[in-house]
Amino acid sequence: MDLKTIGEFGLIERLKAGAIVVPDKVIMGIGDDAAVLKGEGGYLTLASTDMLVEDIHFTLATATAREIGYKTMAVNVSDIAAMGGIPEQALVSLGLRPEQPVDFVDELYAGLRECGQRFGVNIIGGDTVSSPRAMVINLAILGRVEEGACLYRSGARPGDVLLVTGDLGGSAAGLDTLLSPRPAPPEAVAFARERHFRPTPRVTEIRAALPAGGITAADDISDGLVAEIYTLAQASGVGIILEAAAVPIAPATRQLAAIYQKDPLDYALYGGEDFELLLTCRPDKVAAVQEAIARACQTPVTPIGNVVPATEGITIIIDGKRLPLNPGGYNHFQ
């Protein structure tokens, strides 16, 4: 049996066994956006890591060193946001080709620092090694969240409303403009590429929303909305009804979908890498959450569905019909 057969998620299940040998401080190990440890002064410690490999997660043909650096930090900050937390410290490992110019690394670090500064994340350490065949960047991030405020994927309950921040599909549209450039309105291309290269992890949004109360679960959308809906539903033991017509898609994303002859909903549901937050919220608190976020920033928060009992399954309403939601999204090794 090889990794292609078992897939990323099958592998993760195997890796959990026996991983915790001293459980005292561990509240959550493998299995959410970040690990959760007992912390200090009323806070829990959050820890997460992400590895980006050349020509799998980025390519030098389309991304600058600065963009790669920025996105690496953003992806990790997003994991902390998905727990309701404040990102704080990062460790950066770089595997670089010996012949890479120093300028390249300076720019990569400038991108890491730019995003780090924006979200208050220090780079406190790292490792720098030779990797002749493919560049690799690994970031490990630490953060904190108030005890009792930590958001897990497993907290959704039937009756909750499904919310999403921002809009979806922009990153996937941006990737299309990079991989096969076609004549397109420059503003639409710029919008989508910004979404692709410089996603905004939703720290401000979730931190503003928490005091309103009522948020029961959170996950960040890295592998696509549908993949994260499945992840959240399975972790919570619930079903989901997704309203296709409610999924927020930016006009620029729709424009590009038309040019690339794709369904904009495909971008939004299966594209991935939007790094928006998927939230579940008690129905009586939705308005308060939306208002709290609106007071803090411009990011919209849109109800896109409902949490239902697990027996109802995971479905989508399109054109008034309720259909099984086709799973999908990006699965490493497949």
Place this chain on the structure above:
Amino acid sequence: MDLKTIGEFGLIERLKAGAIVVPDKVIMGIGDDAAVLKGEGGYLTLASTDMLVEDIHFTLATATAREIGYKTMAVNVSDIAAMGGIPEQALVSLGLRPEQPVDFVDELYAGLRECGQRFGVNIIGGDTVSSPRAMVINLAILGRVEEGACLYRSGARPGDVLLVTGDLGGSAAGLDTLLSPRPAPPEAVAFARERHFRPTPRVTEIRAALPAGGITAADDISDGLVAEIYTLAQASGVGIILEAAAVPIAPATRQLAAIYQKDPLDYALYGGEDFELLLTCRPDKVAAVQEAIARACQTPVTPIGNVVPATEGITIIIDGKRLPLNPGGYNHFQ
């Protein structure tokens, strides 16, 4: 200018600038074996990371998956030991070929867990991605150390005695037996390969030694004794006199040096990857440190030189002559 020209250490200096944006909790950022953060309950938090790349740090031609896993954890635990700390939590990122068998990953994790269990380290999270061209493993480790007990590279003072745990050069001899097998006593080969694949991070030793007092600085020997002497001397602003005759080398390492027509001192001084601890200690405390470690375990602790003022430089006494110590050791990118 490329990375080969600037080298690993030139690069690290460039990366430090602007890395800390919220200094409140950061006691030590980039520049020691681990970062040091303010912690809880009288403890500081330690954080470190190491990346291992296929055919640079290990090769599947000579190492089993289990050995690679064990060593990855050991190398990281050693960074925590070098700060005087207790390792606690690990995040593991794996970049794997899609066609790698699941058994391989199971064994890799078994090695990580075996070493983790030995030193009380939980695997609390990770990332698993596709890396078709070269396997990559990154581990980030968290630990803790009592406030006031944390050992930095910068604490050595003239008059201190230079100590080393265990014996040196075994890992390099083991690598020779793997890369170019020659007829050799099986016990010697087994000894050296054990040193190479399953180094013992010196947690027990340093934790036993700390209460004795008098240890002023510590560094773990990953890049070779000489390289670490230079690192420690430069960080502390001191000179060092190394006594060649005092450097502990195991009989098996000497046997293999003879077979491979190498100077055993070369293995010990420049071989690297022994993961022993290089310590400096106030002279009146050396005996107490040795006794404390002897009570806890079998590991010898050997005085191998003295700390002197920086103006005396970094020298080695060989055959009664004091000579400049030739720098060297492994430098990534060169």
